[in-house]
Amino acid sequence: MQRSLIKKGAEADIYMIEWYNRKAISKIRTPKQYRHAELDLAVRKQRTVHEASLMSAAKLAGVATPFMYFVDPARTEIVMEFVEGPSAKDALTTSLCNEMGRYSAILHANNIIHGDPTTSNFILSEKGLVLLDFGLAYYSERTEDMAVDIRLTKEVFTSAHIALEGAFESFAAGYASVAGEKRTAKLLENVREIEQRGRYARVA
Amino acid sequence: MICLGIESTAHTFGCSVVDSAGKILSDARDVYRAPEGKGIHPREASRHHIDVSSETLKQSLDLAGVSMKEIDIIGYSAGPGLGPCLRVGAVVARTLSGFYRKPLVPVNHALGHIELGAMLTGATDPLVLLVSGGHTMMLVFSQQRWRVFGETLDITIGQLLDQFGRAVGFASPCGGRIEQLAGQSSGNYIQLPYIVKGNDVSFSGLLTAAKRLAENNKLEDVCYSLQETSFAMLAEVVERALSFTGRKEMIIVGGVSANRRLSQMLEAACERQNSRFYTCPIKYSGDNGAQIAWTAILDYQATGKNVQVQDAHVRQSWRLDTVDIGWRS
Numbered sequence: 368m369q370r371s372l373i374k375k376g377a378e379a380d381i382y383m384i385e386w387y388n389r390k391a392i393s394k395i396r397t398p399k400q401y402r403h404a405e406l407d408l409a410v411r412k413q414r415t416v417h418e419a420s421l422m423s424a425a426k427l428a429g430v431a432t433p434f435m436y437f438v439d440p441a442r443t444e445i446v447m448e449f450v451e452g453p454s455a456k457d458a459l460t461t462s463l464c465n466e467m468g469r470y471s472a473i474l475h476a477n478n479i480i481h482g483d484p485t486t487s488n489f490i491l492s493e494k495g496l497v498l499l500d501f502g503l504a505y506y507s508e509r510t511e512d513m514a515v516d517i518r519l520t521k522e523v524f525t526s527a528h529i530a531l532e533g534a535f536e537s538f539a540a541g542y543a544s545v546a547g548e549k550r551t552a553k554l555l556e557n558v559r560e561i562e563q564r565g566r567y568a569r570v571a
Numbered sequence: 572m573i574c575l576g577i578e579s580t581a582h583t584f585g586c587s588v589v590d591s592a593g594k595i596l597s598d599a600r601d602v603y604r605a606p607e608g609k610g611i612h613p614r615e616a617s618r619h620h621i622d623v624s625s626e627t628l629k630q631s632l633d634l635a636g637v638s639m640k641e642i643d644i645i646g647y648s649a650g651p652g653l654g655p656c657l658r659v660g661a662v663v664a665r666t667l668s669g670f671y672r673k674p675l676v677p678v679n680h681a682l683g684h685i686e687l688g689a690m691l692t693g694a695t696d697p698l699v700l701l702v703s704g705g706h707t708m709m710l711v712f713s714q715q716r717w718r719v720f721g722e723t724l725d726i727t728i729g730q731l732l733d734q735f736g737r738a739v740g741f742a743s744p745c746g747g748r749i750e751q752l753a754g755q756s757s758g759n760y761i762q763l764p765y766i767v768k769g770n771d772v773s774f775s776g777l778l779t780a781a782k783r784l785a786e787n788n789k790l791e792d793v794c795y796s797l798q799e800t801s802f803a804m805l806a807e808v809v810e811r812a813l814s815f816t817g818r819k820e821m822i823i824v825g826g827v828s829a830n831r832r833l834s835q836m837l838e839a840a841c842e843r844q845n846s847r848f849y850t851c852p853i854k855y856s857g858d859n860g861a862q863i864a865w866t867a868i869l870d871y872q873a874t875g876k877n878v879q880v881q882d883a884h885v886r887q888s889w890r891l892d893t894v895d896i897g898w899r900s
Binding site: 399403405456483487515526527564566568 | 650707711722811813844
């Protein structure tokens with residue numbers, strides 16, 4: 368099979384390749400010419416390594432993610448399982464939001480912060496929802512970091528998916544089904560705090 | 572229709588006359604200058620605005636060659652901004668409106684940056700990056716409002732540059748001086764915290780680190796590294812938002828859009844995403860009365876919205892994503 372470019376993302380080029388007789392994805396973080404070379408390489412390397420390690424950690428924690436096949440930090444390349452299906456961005460429903468909330472809570476229970484939990488990073492595959500793109504992920508046990516993570520999803524709901532009613536409520540319900548009502552309420556309170564810190568948000 | 576726009580959110584007191592064809596007939600401004608190493612003191616700035624208000628108003632009418640009687644509506648910046656400064660503009664607007672019996676239209680200052688930028692560049696449905704002392708936000712219009720796709724979690728890019736500049740003894744606004752010094756660096760990049768969370772950015776750690784670096788490094792190199800790091804963060808989130816939304820236009824507006832290095836990086840980011848890059852002309856990147864006048868015209872023509880003199884309040888905190896827009900679809 369030919370190596371073919373299927374998507375030029377903001378951060379990486381995504382290729383369809385063949386990896387030991389199976390279809391696979393090669394994700395290469397290409398240099399950004401506008402970014403200082405030294406900074407650029409540091410960012411790309413760090414994200415490649417983080418993505419590989421946290422994607423596997425998430426899988427162990429019980430969140431569906433693509434299987435890792437190969438990591439090459441020098442080339443800032445990851446080879447992983449090809450997951451077929453539309454992204455949640457293009458097929459969002461409240462029940463998907465609920466499932467996203469569940470995933471988020473499982474990750475947080477394992478001190479994994481995804482860092483970019485936007486709807487385009489969830490793939491609706493035959494086997495269920497699969498979470499991608501752990502480039503901005505990191506470990507943390509701080510409530511604040513988890514709340515920031517939740518707020519990112521909320522931000523996507525209230526901008527790109529403003530037409531879908533009850534998106535965040537469903538997400539929160541899904542989150543609570545794993546983390547419990549008490550923990551979820553505490554996190555949502557922290558989310559509100561972060562929102563209040565936003566520019567010109569103090570007076571509603 | 573001819574509109575008089577009055578701007579006074581922060582350091583600038585501006586009056587401008589704009590017609591409904593988008594022609595800027597005049598743009599008079601007087602900017603409060605803080606002492607070196609100091610920021611804008613709201614009270615001092617408001618006193619400055621009081622002192623210059625009548626002269627600036629007269630200038631704007633003279634330059635446009637119109638009298639108050641020929642003005643159809645009056646727009647004023649009602650927020651967000653510094654309370655004492657906003658009130659000066661509002662007092663002038665209320666007085667003129669009451670005396671000459673002209674409809675009074677409150678305008679969101681941030682919205683003014685976007686609408687004037689869009690009108691001057693011809694961008695129709697862009698991803699907007701609003702960068703100034705008061706804002707660092709990415710927005711896309713959808714369902715009657717500008718929706719926030721990403722923003723700063725703490726200080727703005729303007730505050731980052733100003734607070735760093737003041738710490739090393741510059742006078743606010745410091746962006747120009749930092750850009751100039753950065754240009755004199757030999758390109759010696761010193762690593763600084765690079766914080767991107769989804770489409771959001773955080774600059775406060777970067778500010779602390781840069782101030783610390785300035786103690787024992789060449790100032791040119793620190794300015795260079797500060798610009799390279801913070802602007803790359805912005806360019807990256809812009810790229811993310813373009814990729815996510817598929818928008819084919821991107822526009823940068825607000826005071827920091829005057830920075831050439833930032834524009835250059837954003838242009839490269841847009842090119843990677845096959846989007847057209849627009850930048851607000853430098854002359855109108857900073858705060859001005861024209862942005863208020865033009866937005867007041869758009870609002871008044873679309874909705875007829877205006878307020879009575881006694882209801883013409885100011886709002887120091889007034890988020891852009893809470894404003895309903897009647898003239899876009």
